[in-house]
Amino acid sequence: MPALEDIDVKAQRTALTASTVAFTVCFAAWTIFAIIGIRIRDELGLSETEFGLLVGTPILTGSLIRVALGIWTDIYGGRIVLVGTMLAAAAATFLLTFAHTYPQMLLAALGVGIAGGSFAAGVAYVSRWYPPGRQGMALGIFGAGNVGSAVTKFLAPLVLVAWGWHAVAEIWAAGLVITAILFWFTTKDDPVQAERRRTGQRPKSAWLELEPLKNVQVWRFSLYYFVVFGAFVALALWLPQYLISVYGLDIRTAGMIAAFFSVPASLFRAYGGHLSDVYGARRVLYWTFFVSVVATFILAYPPTEYVVTTLKGPVNFHLEMGLGGFTVVLFVLGFFMALGKAAVYKHIPVYYPDHVGAVGGLVGMIGGLGGFLLPILFGVLLDLTGLWTSCFMALFLLVSVALLWMHVAIRQMERGATEKTLAALPPFPEMQGMPAPKAEPRRSDAVLTDWRPEDPTFWAEKGRRIARRNLRLSIPALLLSFAVWQVWSVVVAKLPLVGYAFTTDQLFWLAALPGISGATFRIFYSFMVPIFGGRLWTTLTTWSLIIPAVGIGFAVQNPDTPYVVFLLLALLCGFGGGNFASSMSNISFFFPKSEKGNALALNAGLGNLGVSVVQFVVPLVITTGIFGWLGGDPVMTKAATGATPLWLQNAGFFFVPFIAISAFASWFGMNDIASAKASFAEQAVIFQRRHNWIMCWLYTGTFGSFIGYSAGFPLLAKTLFPDVNALQFAFLGPLVGALSRSGTGWLADRFGGARVTLWVFVLMMAGACGVLWFIATKDQPDAFWGFFISFLVLFFATGVGNASTFQMIPAIMGKEMIRLMPDATPEARRLEAEKESAAMTGFTSAIAAFGAFFIPMGYGLSITFTGGPQAALWAFLIFYVTCLVLTWAAYTRKGGLLYDVERNKRSTAGKAAAAE
Numbered sequence: 001m002p003a004l005e006d007i008d009v010k011a012q013r014t015a016l017t018a019s020t021v022a023f024t025v026c027f028a029a030w031t032i033f034a035i036i037g038i039r040i041r042d043e044l045g046l047s048e049t050e051f052g053l054l055v056g057t058p059i060l061t062g063s064l065i066r067v068a069l070g071i072w073t074d075i076y077g078g079r080i081v082l083v084g085t086m087l088a089a090a091a092a093t094f095l096l097t098f099a100h101t102y103p104q105m106l107l108a109a110l111g112v113g114i115a116g117g118s119f120a121a122g123v124a125y126v127s128r129w130y131p132p133g134r135q136g137m138a139l140g141i142f143g144a145g146n147v148g149s150a151v152t153k154f155l156a157p158l159v160l161v162a163w164g165w166h167a168v169a170e171i172w173a174a175g176l177v178i179t180a181i182l183f184w185f186t187t188k189d190d191p192v193q194a195e196r197r198r199t200g201q202r203p204k205s206a207w208l209e210l211e212p213l214k215n216v217q218v219w220r221f222s223l224y225y226f227v228v229f230g231a232f233v234a235l236a237l238w239l240p241q242y243l244i245s246v247y248g249l250d251i252r253t254a255g256m257i258a259a260f261f262s263v264p265a266s267l268f269r270a271y272g273g274h275l276s277d278v279y280g281a282r283r284v285l286y287w288t289f290f291v292s293v294v295a296t297f298i299l300a301y302p303p304t305e306y307v308v309t310t311l312k313g314p315v316n317f318h319l320e321m322g323l324g325g326f327t328v329v330l331f332v333l334g335f336f337m338a339l340g341k342a343a344v345y346k347h348i349p350v351y352y353p354d355h356v357g358a359v360g361g362l363v364g365m366i367g368g369l370g371g372f373l374l375p376i377l378f379g380v381l382l383d384l385t386g387l388w389t390s391c392f393m394a395l396f397l398l399v400s401v402a403l404l405w406m407h408v409a410i411r412q413m414e415r416g417a418t419e420k421t422l423a424a425l426p427p428f429p430e431m432q433g434m435p436a437p438k439a440e441p442r443r444s445d446a447v448l449t450d451w452r453p454e455d456p457t458f459w460a461e462k463g464r465r466i467a468r469r470n471l472r473l474s475i476p477a478l479l480l481s482f483a484v485w486q487v488w489s490v491v492v493a494k495l496p497l498v499g500y501a502f503t504t505d506q507l508f509w510l511a512a513l514p515g516i517s518g519a520t521f522r523i524f525y526s527f528m529v530p531i532f533g534g535r536l537w538t539t540l541t542t543w544s545l546i547i548p549a550v551g552i553g554f555a556v557q558n559p560d561t562p563y564v565v566f567l568l569l570a571l572l573c574g575f576g577g578g579n580f581a582s583s584m585s586n587i588s589f590f591f592p593k594s595e596k597g598n599a600l601a602l603n604a605g606l607g608n609l610g611v612s613v614v615q616f617v618v619p620l621v622i623t624t625g626i627f628g629w630l631g632g633d634p635v636m637t638k639a640a641t642g643a644t645p646l647w648l649q650n651a652g653f654f655f656v657p658f659i660a661i662s663a664f665a666s667w668f669g670m671n672d673i674a675s676a677k678a679s680f681a682e683q684a685v686i687f688q689r690r691h692n693w694i695m696c697w698l699y700t701g702t703f704g705s706f707i708g709y710s711a712g713f714p715l716l717a718k719t720l721f722p723d724v725n726a727l728q729f730a731f732l733g734p735l736v737g738a739l740s741r742s743g744t745g746w747l748a749d750r751f752g753g754a755r756v757t758l759w760v761f762v763l764m765m766a767g768a769c770g771v772l773w774f775i776a777t778k779d780q781p782d783a784f785w786g787f788f789i790s791f792l793v794l795f796f797a798t799g800v801g802n803a804s805t806f807q808m809i810p811a812i813m814g815k816e817m818i819r820l821m822p823d824a825t826p827e828a829r830r831l832e833a834e835k836e837s838a839a840m841t842g843f844t845s846a847i848a849a850f851g852a853f854f855i856p857m858g859y860g861l862s863i864t865f866t867g868g869p870q871a872a873l874w875a876f877l878i879f880y881v882t883c884l885v886l887t888w889a890a891y892t893r894k895g896g897l898l899y900d901v902e903r904n905k906r907s908t909a910g911k912a913a914a915a916e
Contacts, residue, residue: 011188012129016138018187019122020145022082025179026118027148029093029172030062033109034149034237034258035156036165038244038251044102047383054102055237056375057109062116063368070120070362077193078125082118083180089115090176097166103865115176119143120364123345128190140273140342149236150262153255161252218352218359220409221344222366227402228288228340230370231395232265237375238391239330246388247323260327265334265341272342281343282410288340289403295333296399299326300392384509385564446535449674453592454830466671467590470534471599473669475606477542477662478583482610483655484545485518485576489611489711489730490618491552491651493718495566498648499559506563511711512856513570518577519849525582526842527684530835533672534586541579542663548572549659552652576610577707577849581842583607584806588838589676596810598745600841601803605742608799611710612738615731621650675831676838686839691812691897694890695805695840696847698757701883702801704851705764705876709794710734712856716869720775721784729788733795740799745807747800752902753807754891760801761884767794768877775870806841808891811901813837 033040033055041051073081092111099108122142130138152172159168189197239261243254276284303320321329344363352359374394381390452458453467492511495502502510528537551569555561584600591599623646686692713733717726748756770790774783813836817829824832858872865871891898 015129015187015190016126016141018183019078019082019126020142022086022179022183023118023122023142023145024148024151025175026086026089026115027145028151029089029112029148029176030058030116031149031152031233031236032093032112032156032168032172033058034240035152035160035251035255036168037237038241039160039165040105041241044105046102047379050102051241051379053376053379054105054109056234056372057106058113059116059233059237059368059372059375061110061113062119063113063365063372065114065117066120066365066368067362069117070124070359070364073121073124077189078121078128079184079187079189079193081121082125083184085114085118085121086176086180086183089118090173090180093169093176094173096169116368119368123348123364125190127348128192137270137273137277139345140270143269143273143341143345144267146232146265146269146338146341147263147267149233150259153236153240153259153262157252157255218362219366221348221359222363224285224402224406225341225344225363225367226370227292227399228337228344229364229367230374231398232334232337232341233368233371234374234378235391235395236262236265237371238378242388242391247326257323257327261330261334263334264331265337268335268338269342272339273346275339276343276346281346284339284343285406286403288336288343289399289406291336292333292340292399293396293403295329295336296392296396298329299333300389300396302387302389380509384506384567446670447533447672447674451589451673451675453590459592463590467599470590470670471587471603473662473665474538474583474587474603476658477538477666478579478603478607479610479613480542480545480655480659480662481576481579481583482607483576483614484549484610484659485514485573486611486614486707486710486734487549487552487618487651487655488514488570488573489714490615491556491648493714494622494646494648494651495556498556498646502563507715509857509860510566510570511715512853512860513567514573514577515707515711515856516850516853517571517574519574519846519851519853521574521578522581522842522846522849525578526585526839526846529582529585529589529842530676530838534582534589534676535666535670535672537582538579538586538670539663539667541575541582542659542666544575545579545659546656548575549652549655553649553656556648556651580604580607580849581845584845585838585842588810588841589673589834593810593814598749600806601745602742604802604806605738605740605745605799608706608734608738608741608802611707611734612731615710615714615734617654618651619728621654622647624650676835686836686843689813689816689836689840691816691890692840692843694886695809695812696844698883698887699802699805699844700848700851701761701764701880702757702798702805703845703848705794705855706734706737706798706802706851707849708851708853708855709791709798710737712859713791715856716859717784717787719863720778720787720869724784726784726788733791736792737795737799737802740796741802742799744800745803748804748807752892752898753804753811754887754896754898755902756804757801757808758884758887758892760797760804761880761887763797764794764801765877765880765884767791767797768873768880772870772873772877775868775873805844808898809840809844810834810837811898812891813840815897815901 037051037055040046040054046054069081069085089112092108092114096105096108096112099105122145123139126138126142156168156172159171188194236258239258240251240254243249243257244251249257272284298321301319301321303318306317306319308315308317348359348363374391377394378391381394382388387393448466451463453463455463488511492507495507495510525537525541532540548569551572555565555569584604587599587603588596623644710733714726714730717724717730744756767790770793771787774786774790777783778787810833813833814829817824817833821829821832855872855876858875859869862869862872888896890896892902893899
């Protein structure tokens with residue numbers, strides 16, 4: 001960066017002023033749907049979820065485009081990028097007036113979102129005008145352009161009432177054009193860009209601009225910004241309709257009150273930059289998160305009636321926040337969010353002065369995604385719970401997690417810096433100067449200190465027996481985990497029979513939520529085995545299955561159980577989904593490469609049988625009182641043969657004794673491997689491996705489809721073919737998938753995992769086409785059987801692909817270690833490859849498990865918007881095409897990573913490794 005001492009102060013101030021004004025206008029346009037969306041919702045008759053998606057769509061575009069605009073600013077300069085952004089956003093905002101249907105509105109909203117990307121360009125442009133000592137204040141002033149949302153809330157309601165929402169869009173578009181013209185003629189190129197033009201220096205390539213994004217620190221900043229900025233944008237969009245619905249205000253008054261949040265959350269950002277310079281950004285973030293936790297807790301408390309029993313009789317009182325108190329707390333929340341936003345961005349130009357655009361763009365993108373996702377979440381929570389304060393409940397949990405995560409991270413850094421000093425201190429002050437007691441190390445047969453599976457002698461004499469014992473104990477624990485994870489796929493279909501009047505959309509949510517929670521748990525569980533040990537972690541996670549199993553048993557016995565309780569139990573069923581990641585990671589350490597693929601296939605394939613067990617056993621056990629009086633009374637349901645008793649609680653209670661037996665067996669029969677110990681930081685290196693993300697994509701295609709189809713098939717079949725008792729056949733699909741996984745591992749060992757995976761996606765494409773064909777002809781005789789057979793083809797293909805993709809991971813990392821560790825010994829490479837393969841196996845399973853959420857929800861959204869599931873299935877088919885192309889390009893084509901390996905040809909790297 002050129003010296004900034006000789007820069008024209010007038011040009012410097014003009015750049016800051018013009019950039020702030022431009023960002024204010026862009027932000028006003030970016031949040032335009034917070035006001036006009038209310039009128040559009042009334043015109044189109046949108047649900048709360050649809051409204052949340054509409055107001056959140058511009059936020060999605062503005063977030064995702066920030067990285068690209070930031071990089072372009074680093075390369076081409078912020079002046080031209082900002083002007084281009086404003087003109088593009090103006091065109092999209094004007095074209096909004098030509099939209100008349102909901103899909104057209106969503107498409108137009110995507111274009112309006114371009115305005116939100118101006119932040120990334122502006123941050124990079126402004127920071128280049130100021131030295132590090134003044135960048136915090138300068139960026140704080142620029143960031144105060146967030147006040148544009150308040151401008152929209154003040155002015156847009158007046159224009160809307162006077163001339164309609166079309167006039168708002170037209171006037172805001174004109175404002176963007178005028179601002180772009182003024183900005184171009186009043187500003188100059190930033191000093192860095194001017195120096196490049198003078199010297200003819202070429203900018204860095206886009207790939208080099210992305211280099212800092214590998215640092216964990218950048219992603220930590222991104223998560224902080226998700227909380228402080230994402231929640232700010234979400235509330236700015238959500239508050240007008242909240243105030244109208246909760247307090248009965250008109251749209252003008254609601255806009256004015258909402259500005260009491262938007263104005264302080266924007267204008268005080270400059271003050272936050274000053275406080276970060278004086279007291280430090282860490283302290284300011286502590287203030288922000290602590291006050292936000294308190295404020296969101298107060299705002300989250302719903303109107304409640306209390307009855308207190310006293311000696312003189314019951315005392316009734318009502319607790320509810322009035323409009324005045326709500327406004328005050330909202331103002332405080334906005335003020336501290338402004339401080340937090342400035343504190344996060346204070347560090348970027350200091351740590352990454354040459355990559356402000358790329359890093360600032362990523363941080364802004366993650367924060368902006370919060371502004372997209374949270375309004376949708378608010379709408380969903382409102383639809384599901386009926387509580388308007390549920391939006392603040394979600395924010396309370398989000399901010400609490402952020403505060404806890406930040407504090408733990410800081411404490412870990414502090415302990416790391418003082419670890420040796422603290423370790424030297426005695427347990428109590430009175431023991432200062434006394435000799436340290438000597439303790440003999442305790443030995444445990446459960447911990448394997450000598451584990452050499454690649455040594456043929458060790459493996460034959462001792463290793464195989466221990467490994468197989470751990471595998472035998474792991475399989476039933478994993479089977480039970482899948483059973484608990486997928487129990488909702490059967491229970492949901494039976495809830496209407498026992499008196500629960502849930503809508504189809506609510507039932508699809510119950511079927512989908514275990515998928516998203518299980519996938520989220522898998523992300524964390526992926527790294528737990530090397531940290532805690534496989535024996536302890538398997539035992540704890542198996543015991544955790546008791547919670548949802550017992551909860552389901554009691555909840556379904558009471559027809560007055562609120563829907564929110566079922567939502568919570570659905571989320572807790574995700575414990576079972578999370579166990580897969582840690583189970584596969586654990587077993588991968590026990591077996592040599594020659595047997596690892598088959599062992600993983602057996603563990604996963606037989607564990608997947610839990611899905612079939614649920615869909616086969618649960619319909620049987622709920623028809624009889626197998627627990628007697630302990631299991632509770634049945635509910636009488638109507639059937640073709642008359643009233644029939646139904647013990648739906650047995651769907652949960654049935655698994656409780658098996659869970660207890662498996663947990664005890666895991667503790668007393670399994671082992672930990674000492675050499676498998678690794679910290680999270682050591683395992684987190686997989687996030688820098690390109691093949692980790694490729695395998696996440698491919699495994700989502702196979703396992704994501706398997707688990708998603710398993711969760712969604714019963715309800716989908718019942719919806720499409722109501723005259724067919726599809727539930728009695730539902731278990732066959734997961735059964736075929738599980739057996740094909742456990743029985744086809746040898747295919748990948750013989751022909752190569754990548755080659756098998758390639759043909760798997762071809763077969764899955766054929767199966768998806770078959771499903772689409774028979775849905776189109778569902779009124780024809782025997783259409784159900786064609787539909788069902790097509791799904792069986794899909795299940796079979798997913799099982800084969802699940803085994804083949806996991807077989808690929810050790811082969812990929814084994815070859816990659818030769819490139820990444822050329823000077824290391826073969827044993828060091830083997831150990832590193834095993835650790836990374838285990839972490840990668842768990843993490844890919846975590847990402848793929850989101851299929852259990854997205855496939856059922858894809859069905860639900862497709863049915864809601866188009867009247868049928870075909871749109872979702874076409875999307876799945878296109879996804880399989882991308883998986884096919886990616887497998888060929890990365891692994892199976894000539895020159896691909898596994899081309900030589902899978903054709904038994906010795907690559908140059910392989911010869912070098914053998915020579916050692």
